[in-house]
Amino acid sequence: MSVIMDNKRETSLVGNGLFPSKDVMLDLKNLKKVYPTPKGDYVVLEDLNLQIRKEEFVTIIGHSGCGKTTMLSMIAGLNPISGGNISVLGKHIKGPGPDRGVIFQSPSLMPWMTTLQNVMLGVNQVFPHASRAQRTDIAKYYLQKVGMEDSFNKRASELSQGMQQRVGIARAFAIKPKVLLLDEPFGMLDSLTRGELQDILIEIWNKEKITAVMITHDVDEAIFLADRVVMMTSGPKAKIGDILNIDFERPRTRKSVLEHNDYYKYRKHLIDFLEH
């Protein structure tokens, strides 16, 4: 309902200089996903339109099973598109690729590799012409950024879930993707670790400014991290229900966000949407 309206609002925001760039990084057009079942087709997503700008951080919230993850894995290229299209910088995507890095819900590190090897797996693939020393430096740099400098040679299976997800973040950033896709990356962590990892994520993101799309169930997380929060309607035939601009300045701190006058207004907006 509000897509067109929303575009207008964005234009004005760009005019205000709130968005760093006008370029559309990720464009979803009339996206549709259908799963055939014995009882006929099940339409998960229909007429889903969303434009995400360069250097923008977008969080997506919606009820469980509404098709958020389906949408994200379609952007990643891991799930075929039934209708419409997805383009990155104007080019239609064809299958998965390292231009769209993914941080999965479970850390998905190879347990038989060390943390360094896990990050190197991607780095080797994306920078094949760099020397081995250069590639190692890249991997070590990002591992340092996520606070894993003491565990280069630890096996992934020896690490806690939170530590593994830190490596997952390092692995995703180290391949320098155009778009970063995060599928509820902190959903399995306790709230203390979750806060820690949000800080790490936003700190590294402030440096790299990689266009990010993140699914979350956590309203506070959605507000803290995002430039825009996208609300999806419940399935079947889910689409974008509403979009909320979060006008906090960056870099943000948790404290400044919580103390901001608009914080509870945003929060109420999201909760009202979810409770409808």
Next chain:
Amino acid sequence: MKQSLTLGKVTKFMGLGFLSTLKGLFTGKLDKEEFKTFLRKTVVPIASILLFIGLWHMGAKSLYNIEADHKIEKALTDQGQEAAVALRACIASGESGCQPNTLPSPSQVWDSYKSLLRDHNIIAADKAAFIEKTAALNETRTAQGLDAITYTGRPSFVDQIFRSLKTVFAGFLLALFIAVPLGIFIGLSPTLKSAFNWFIQIFKPVSPVVWYLLVFMIVKTLLIGSNEDSSFTISFISVGLCSMWATLVNTAMGVSSVDKDYINVAKVLKLGNFQKIFKVVLPSSLPLIFTGLKITLSVAWMVLIAIELLAQSPGLGLFVWEEFQNGANDSNAKIIVAMFVIGIIGFLLDRLMLTIQNWVSFDKTDAI
């Protein structure tokens, strides 16, 4: 962080953890809890072994009596009172010629074991002497381009064991090199899977004897005109073909059931096929591949005996068969010795595989 490799850790790693409590017993450092584990893990197995030997002894004794009574009765009806009395005296005197032929007792088996070792020492000395004597001659022969003279005497029991191990390892390697790559391809491609499925289902249950005959038919034809002794070739190929199925099925299953998250990571990173197989698929399916290889090795060892027997290939199987045909007084005891040797080697091979598995696999839960 550096961990010293203690004896205890090594034995535990090899699945021989029960040995570590023994050390505590000798050093006298055992608390109550440790004593309980010592009872359960060391005393109970030893007690059960002793009980087994006791039951075996009694069973063998009663079988001996039945056989002896039958023999004497037969002598009585066939040859009369005098012969029966003579036979009874002969059996009681322990003379080897008239002993009843039945299940040997533990002490007889132990004696046979010792005599087999003595026999081995004699043969080994003989062989060494032969090699020493022919060394000079062989040197001149090889200089002239002639074949060296080799020792052709009877192989000892220990030689047979090594021959069997050689056959089983050759067969195992054959199974490994066929089943693991094939399993990977089948696991990766649903098309290949449906192509090979019927093949696996039909050939998996085929008996070792039939495999032997099949291999015999083929190898015999292929080796026409060659003077070489084909029995070793035939037996190791049969062993390999018999035993490879577990590895094939497990590898295919392991490869096709790799965690979807890992596959997604590989897809997002656009890993090439080679990288995907060697960095993701293989390491992840290694635990299942090893489970398959462990089964393969034990099956290989099990069918080896039957196949050696058929192929007349030197080894423990042939040893057992020859002793059975021989029917000498201590033949039965020798067969039982071979049985224990086969069992113990089978157990050691299994532990060996477990050790290698723990070594290479990321999954540290020991699969037994």
